[in-house]
Amino acid sequence: MDRILVAEPIAEEGLARLRAAARVDVRTDLDKAGLIAILPEYDALIVRSATKVTADVLAAGTRLRVVGRAGTGVDNIDLDAATRQGIMVVNAPASNSVAVAELTIGLILSLARHIPQAHSTVVAGKWERNRFMGFEVRNKTLGLVGLGRIGAEVARRARGLEMHVVAYDPVVSTERALQLGVTLAPLEEVLAQADIVSLHVPLIDSTRNLINAMRLAQMKRGAYLINAARGGVVDETALLEAINGGHLAGAALDTYSTEPPVGNPLVGHPRVITLPHLGASTVEAQALTGVDVAEGVLVALSGGSPHYAVNAPYIPPEHRGLVAPYVDLGRRLGMLCAGLVHDPVHNFEIEYRGELATVDTTPVRLAVLQGLLAGTREERVTPVNAPILARELGLKLTEFSTEDAGNFSGLLVLRAQTSDGAREFAGTILRGEPHVVEADGFWVTFVPAGPMLFTYHRDRPGMIGKVGTLLGEADVNIASMDVGRLAPREQAMMVLRLDDPVPPHVIARLREEPDIQHATTLII
Ligand SMILES: NC(=O)C1=CN([C@@H]2O[C@H](COP(=O)(O)OP(=O)(O)OC[C@H]3O[C@@H](n4cnc5c(N)ncnc54)[C@H](O)[C@@H]3O)[C@@H](O)[C@H]2O)C=CC1
Ligand SMILES: O=C(O)C(=O)COP(=O)(O)O
Numbered sequence: 001m002d003r004i005l006v007a008e009p010i011a012e013e014g015l016a017r018l019r020a021a022a023r024v025d026v027r028t029d030l031d032k033a034g035l036i037a038i039l040p041e042y043d044a045l046i047v048r049s050a051t052k053v054t055a056d057v058l059a060a061g062t063r064l065r066v067v068g069r070a071g072t073g074v075d076n077i078d079l080d081a082a083t084r085q086g087i088m089v090v091n092a093p094a095s096n097s098v099a100v101a102e103l104t105i106g107l108i109l110s111l112a113r114h115i116p117q118a119h120s121t122v123v124a125g126k127w128e129r130n131r132f133m134g135f136e137v138r139n140k141t142l143g144l145v146g147l148g149r150i151g152a153e154v155a156r157r158a159r160g161l162e163m164h165v166v167a168y169d170p171v172v173s174t175e176r177a178l179q180l181g182v183t184l185a186p187l188e189e190v191l192a193q194a195d196i197v198s199l200h201v202p203l204i205d206s207t208r209n210l211i212n213a214m215r216l217a218q219m220k221r222g223a224y225l226i227n228a229a230r231g232g233v234v235d236e237t238a239l240l241e242a243i244n245g246g247h248l249a250g251a252a253l254d255t256y257s258t259e260p261p262v263g264n265p266l267v268g269h270p271r272v273i274t275l276p277h278l279g280a281s282t283v284e285a286q287a288l289t290g291v292d293v294a295e296g297v298l299v300a301l302s303g304g305s306p307h308y309a310v311n312a313p314y315i316p317p318e319h320r321g322l323v324a325p326y327v328d329l330g331r332r333l334g335m336l337c338a339g340l341v342h343d344p345v346h347n348f349e350i351e352y353r354g355e356l357a358t359v360d361t362t363p364v365r366l367a368v369l370q371g372l373l374a375g376t377r378e379e380r381v382t383p384v385n386a387p388i389l390a391r392e393l394g395l396k397l398t399e400f401s402t403e404d405a406g407n408f409s410g411l412l413v414l415r416a417q418t419s420d421g422a423r424e425f426a427g428t429i430l431r432g433e434p435h436v437v438e439a440d441g442f443w444v445t446f447v448p449a450g451p452m453l454f455t456y457h458r459d460r461p462g463m464i465g466k467v468g469t470l471l472g473e474a475d476v477n478i479a480s481m482d483v484g485r486l487a488p489r490e491q492a493m494m495v496l497r498l499d500d501p502v503p504p505h506v507i508a509r510l511r512e513e514p515d516i517q518h519a520t521t522l523i524i
Contacts, residue, residue: 003023004018004025004046005041006025006028007035008047010286014070015290018046018294025042036056040060041063044066048069048071048280058078058085065086068293069310071096072092072149073230074089077089082311086384086386087384089309090299091293094292095291096285096286097152099279099282101154101157104150104198104228107252107254108137111224111249111273112134116273137161141165142154142195143168143191143197145168146167146169147182148172148200152176154198155182156181159180165182168184192218196224197224199211200229202229203232209233211238213238216242219242221246225239225252226253227254231258250272252274252275253266253273254278256277295307313366319360322356329429329435330371331370331371332434332436332448333426333448335375335448335522336436337423337425338372339524341423347398347417348397349399349413350368351411351413351415353413354404363383408437410428411427424440424441434448440493442493444484444495452495452496452497453494453496454520454521454522455516463494467510474502474505475500476500477500479497479498479499483495
């Protein structure tokens, strides 16, 4: 049974799903050294934003197949290191958008009416009704930087408050913006027009310190900044200067460059509202997040295609039933080809025929690459790191589709082009199970699974008996057998599926047979 380490609090709904399918340990007490010490025992790790899943943490996860982020931002996970190690990263980005948007509206109104500051004075026994003159947000302009899931939810709600909304987002279409009642504009115009600017971009290389001194200077004098995205998007020193210098009226922050923001001079500033990264902290968002991340992690552990995979392709539900068995077949076909073709290969070709020609076959390609590389590397090869490894090796792959699949509904063909010509392997799905129908140019039919023996031999009476006797003497049980040949008494291939691995001395004996040119055993 798979073991899952949950390193930060997630909702009971999510834990229940995980516990139904795996052994789950909730350990929210671990520091980095403690995490590294126990991670080798786990197949999956689940975190929120506080755990830094750095390259050295991932390196300790020798069994780790998936990291689940119970939330949206994955800036605390070293995605490159995870990808290189073949570890899938999944998150739950659809679950907390409304929670963050509602908090943002709370911050807009808090800034406009000084709600937190006024509350503190009453608690302190004061009654200062003239000190906290506010302004109405109606007819004011909200500038959004990032109009993705959260930005869009904020826009809808701000429109309900009768605000004008302008936004900068390099990928959002004008149609989408129009639907939301938002005017798109370049970043400097958004900053110049807005009375309140709110950030809703991910922390990635291109957004780090996006809101720097120059951008802050482009903001309207007396405007406010809200950051419930990530601290690293704002140059916090420049922000403090902009507030102290009087260019900005204030700010509201939920996120900081370092969390908790110990020693951060913005904390405690009379014109800065500070929250302890509460954007996602609603009962509803946490319940959804827990369930989404649990599902993603469990699908990843089962070798499937999770909905929210950050570093792996996603198969749309309508194609899943069709594509999933070919993903399995692709990996096995790749292993078979790598196991039987030992000549240098100039180029691999994948041909998708019949029903496969109509769907997105990216996951099949990744699985073929995984199969081709699986036996050649010290590190684990998965669909996540297979493309990087293939690129590093200079492996060339071309793909094409053909609608015709002969008598099959779909056919996956893998061809290895060598200087001696093409070596062809093909498979299909029969009764829901992957079957090879062509192995190295021979028409044989078998399920590629478990210990297998392949002989390349001359078709002669008694060959099958000889091989059977040798295996029998070594107590190797034969599960199934098939023979393909180019012509009677010509070149042939025998394929045996076995219940037990073939001992090396049996292979050596087979290779001594004058009519057997090659005998190879593979475990697929
Ligand atoms: N405070 C909190 O507790 C939470 C914070 N977040 C943060 O909010 C971020 C956004 O979340 P979603 O809206 O769900 O992500 P999303 O991916 O749906 O939207 C992000 C948008 O930012 C845009 N963008 C990227 N670079 C940009 C740039 N340089 N300028 C302007 N726009 C740019 C993208 O095109 C995209 O439309 C997350 O990555 C996370 O860091 C998310 C959830 C909770
Ligand atoms: O989902 C996100 O990106 C968040 O920032 C929420 O973080 P949290 O899960 O509350 O640590």
